Amino acid sequence: MPASVLPLRNSRRGSMRSTGWRIMRQALNSEFSMSVQFFQFESRPQALAAVAQALLLPLQAALRGQGRAQVLLPGGSTPQQLLPLLAALPVDWSRILASPTDERWVAADAADSNLQLLREGLPAARWLDPRQGSEARAAARQWGDRLGDWLPFSAVLLGMGEDGHFASLFPGMPGLASALDVEQPAGCVVGRAPVEPQLRLSLNLPMLLSTRWLGLLAFGARKAELIEQVLADLPETRTLPLHALLHQQRVPPGIYWAP
Template sequence: MKSPTFYTHAAQDPDGLARELAAFVADHLKEALRERGQALLVVSGGSTPIPFFEALSAWPLDWSAVHVTLADERCVPELNEHSNARLVRQHLLRGQARSAQLHPLLHEALGEHPDQHTRQARAEAMLSTLPWPADVVVLGMGSDGHTASLFPHAPELAEALDPEGHRRCLAVSAPALPNVPVPRLTLTARALLDSRVIVVHTTGAGKRELLEQACQPGDTHPWPIRMVLLQDEVPCHLFHVD
C-alpha cells in the first residue's frame, strides 16, 4: 500500500472553516450533477457540522437531484433532540437546499421499538437504492477516536471494518458515556470508503492533537478513524481549525 496522502485545509475560525468546507462540498456536488445528473452526499451528526450545514444550504445547486444520507444514526424518534436526521432537516434542508432528498437510516414506520435486525435490514435496503459511490462523505471524530458510530473495541467493530464485508449498514450497541448511550445504526467501512472524496471535519486544539496521533501507523481498533486516515484508495481532506 502506498503512504496515505492528506490534503489539509485550515481557517482562522470555525465559521470560516465551515464556509470553506461548504464551498468544497458544493463544488463536488456541482461536478456530480453536471457529469451524472445526480449526487450523493453522506454527512455526520453532532454540533461541529451545524455551521457547515447552514453554509452549504445557501449554495444554489439543483438540490432536487442531490441525495443526502447519514454516516450513522441514534435509534431515537426523529423528533428527539439526539436524532441526526432531525439535525440535518433543521440545518441543511433549508433555504436553497430545502428540496434535497434526505434518506434517513431509521424508518419511522417501524415504530419506536423494532428489533435491531429489522432496523438494519430496512436501512440496508434503503442504502442499496442510492447512487453509489458517494460524491462526498463528511465525517467527524470523537474524543475517543471514533467516527460515524464505529467505537474503539466495540463488539461489532471487526465486522464493521472488514474490507471484505458485504454490509453497508450495521446495527451497533449503545456506546459508553460521554457518548449518547443509545443503540445506533452506522455505515460500515465498505460504505464509508465507497466515495469519490472523504472529508474529516474537526475543530479545537484537542482534536488536532488526537488527529496527529490517529495519523500515525497502527491498529485501527483503538482508533476507528484510522480506517479513513490510513488508506490510499480515496482522497482524504482534513478540515481543521483550533
C-alpha cells in the same frame, strides 16, 4: 512503515489564496498509494466555509453528469454550524439525495436525532431516514440496501470524537473489526455508544468509502493531536476507528481543522 508526519502545531505553510488559510499536505509513506490532506484554518468559520466550497464541487459534478447527487452528512453540534452554508450553495437541493452517516436509535423527530437536525438545516434535500424498520437490525439492513442503490456517493463528510470514533463506530464496541474491514460488503451495522442513547445505526467503513469525495471535519487541539498520533502510526492508536479511516488506501480523505 509509519506515516511521515510533521508536528501539526508547527506545520503552517504559506497562504491559500488571499484568505490566510493554511494548508499542510501529509504525504504518507510509499507503502500507501494515497495521501491525507490536512487543511488548517485560523478560525472555525473559515474551516466551515472551506468545507462547504469543497462539497460544492462533487455535488455540481454529479448534478451535471447524472442529474442527481448523493451525500452523507454527520450529525452533532459542529456539523450543525455548516448547514446554513450548505443550504446557501448554488445547487438544486431537491435533486440531492441525502442521509446521515449514522443515527441514534430514537424517534425521527427526537431532539437528539441526527436526521431531525440535518433535515431542519437542509429541508430542501431528499432525506432518507435510517429507521427503515421497527427493530434496529432490520432497519440497519434495509437502510444499507436502500443506500446501496445510490453508490457511489458524490460526497461523504465525517465528524470525529476525541476518542477516535467517527460516524457511530466507537472504540471497543462489539463488531468493530468487521465494521472497519474494507474487504467486507458495504452496509450498515448496529453499534453501541459509550453514552446514552447507546443503541446506534452506523454505516460501516466500506460504505463510507464508496464515494467520490471524502472529508473529515475536526475542531480543537486534542483532535489535532490525535490525528497526528494516528498518522504517525503509534501502536496505541492502531485499534482506533480513526486509524482505519486514515490508513486505508481507497479514498484520500481531506481533513479540515481549526482550533
